[in-house]
Amino acid sequence: MRLNYDAIIIGSGPSGIAAATELKQQGINNIVILERESQAGGVPRHCQHPTFGLLSFKRPMKGGAFVEKILSLSAGVPVMTNTTVVEIRPEGKLLVSCDKGLVEMQAKRVLIATGARETPRHPRLVSGLRPQGVLTTGALQQFIYLNRQKPCRNPVIIGSEIVSFSAIWTLRNAGIKAKAMIESQSRITANRPLSLFPALMGVPLHLNSKLVEIGGLNRVEYVVIERNGQNERIECDAVIFTGEFTGENTLIRKSHLDFIANTGCPVVDTNGRCSDAAYYALGNMLHPADMGDQCYLEGKVIGEAVARDLHQVSGAAINRIVIQHDNHILFTAPGCVDKTAANSQFNLNIRVKQAISGQVTVTAGSTILYQGNHRCMPGRRIMLKNVNAELIPLNATEISVSIV
Ligand SMILES: Cc1cc2nc3c(=O)[nH]c(=O)nc-3n(C[C@H](O)[C@H](O)[C@H](O)COP(=O)(O)OP(=O)(O)OC[C@H]3O[C@@H](n4cnc5c(N)ncnc54)[C@H](O)[C@@H]3O)c2cc1C
Structure with a gap:
């Protein structure tokens, strides 16, 4: 197993793949992508809506097709799957968990492209019991699109970002109708015209409504929402927390890199370079959560900047x-x-x-x-x-x- 590289890319989502592709095109061949999942592609693998590709390839594509396309353009950059970076150290050294156990790898430049995640239940401080059936849109999509399973029959959706509407659509594709969509603000977070979408799908949209309790012993049985000063109970078998994205910053918070206190995202310059010049960061881990196309195009720009950096004889x-x-x-x-x-x-x-x-x-x-x-x-x-x-x-x- 090779342990030393010119560039290691952590994460095989659109931004990581784009950066690797660009590095290869700029003549940097000694590179590898490390990916903790068993397959490359990042989040779009489980987004089966045709919301990808318009900016990059001038045509709408489903997430799976988009991943196939960008991998086909990556000129065979190796992706080590089932490989998780567990620690970031100075001088481009990484502690990596893989099939050989824990190993130290090193690169002249490391690109951190670990993406974003939705805020799950725990940090949202919702009271009540801890039954099964509480998930995020990402988990819902994995159940339905990757594992062909129906995780629920009548869930409520919390939030009204674009991804929340994507949750309604994902459920519909599995023959499931959401019981309600709950938003604490007086309007939806996504663009206003989308507020027609729940009605079209037969899903009541409750604005100015706050989730205050999740009930049920083994499985979710109901939620309580507060609306106009009154508590209201909705029977349901699942709660889907959507949006409120945060960068996947666990590695960063315990590293030596400077990061933004309230988000945990690394402080990067306009070329994506971190406070340690051996490290770059890019994609949704910096700006949760932009569209897949936007991250793909950004990855190409950062890949080019890293290649320039590696080609430089003496660092400025x-x-x-x-x-x-x-x-x-x-x-x-x-x-x-x-x-x-x-x-x-x-x-x-x-x-x-x-x-x-x-x-x-x-x-x-x-x-x-x-x-x-x-x-x-x-x-x-x-x-x-x-x-x-x-x-x-x-x-x-x-x-x-x-x-x-
Ligand atoms: C639920 C959901 C739905 C979305 N729907 C859409 C949509 O319909 N259309 C759209 O355009 N965009 C959508 N997005 C946004 C889109 O997914 C992102 O724009 C895009 O995937 C970001 O690319 P990325 O490469 O930055 O990160 P990601 O695609 O998140 O890839 C990050 C990769 O890093 C890996 N990783 C993380 N930590 C480690 C580690 N320590 N070691 C090794 N590997 C690691 C992850 O496993 C993952 O594969 C959605 C996002 C979410 C979360």
Whole structure:
């Protein structure tokens, strides 16, 4: 088993596969993708809706077809499946669990593309018992599309992000009708026209409603929701928690890499480079959860940047300026700018904590790098395009993002 590589990519989702493909095309051949699952492809493997491919291949594709396509373009980059990275160490060293046991692998550059996950029950602090039948959309899709099993008959869906509607659709494909969709806000999180979708599917949508209890001894039997100050009981056999994505950051939080305190995502510059220059991060682990196509295209850009880095004879000095933000904003990706990097412009991906519409301004000292009006919803991608890095003053120590 080979243990030393030019580049190791952790995660074989769209971003990891794209970065590996690009590295190979740029002449970096000594590379490997490490994947903890038994098959490559990441989340799209179990997303059987035709919501992939439009940006990358100009046609709608189901998740499975999208994975086949991107793997076919990867020019045979090896993927080691059933292989989990359990620790990230300085100098590109990784502790890896595989069929040989625990081994240390090392690469000149490591790309972290571990994706995102939905928030499960435990951190949502819902009271009640702990019966079977509580799952996420991802788990639901794996039951239905990968294992051909029906995990429930009349579930309730919690949340109203795009993925929540995907849960209704997934259930429908298995002949299951959701009992209700529950959203604590006064409107759905996804685009408003989607609020017609539950009605079309015969699923009642309860807005301004909060899940307060899950009942049932062995199996979920009911939930209690609070609506207009009243508690209401809904009989059901499962609860599907949807959305509220967080980056898969377990590795990062216990590593030596700088990370954003409230999200656990590594602080990267506009090329995806982490605080340890041997490490890069990309895809949904940085900005949970963008679409598969967006992550695939991002992976190609980061792969190219890593290849440039590896081809460089002597590494240029790094001069990172941190990107601060006001309290409306949950995170920015990237989290800093390397002044010595060649980017004259960069795109800034942000998320907000609460719905807010207003002018988003990016400044360095008193210089405005970007200004634009945005309607921002929590959980939705907001992309500030072409932030002008050339305007950053030489003596700038900080970049700020605010919404007014
Ligand atoms: C439930 C759900 C439904 C979605 N539906 C859609 C949709 O319909 N359309 C769409 O465009 N997008 C959808 N998305 C978003 C889409 O999945 C992502 O955009 C895309 O998969 C992100 O790619 P990625 O490579 O960043 O991460 P992922 O696809 O999540 O891949 C990350 C990979 O890293 C592996 N990994 C994680 N940790 C380790 C480790 N320590 N060691 C080794 N391997 C590791 C994981 O097993 C996984 O294979 C959905 C996401 C979810 C969660």
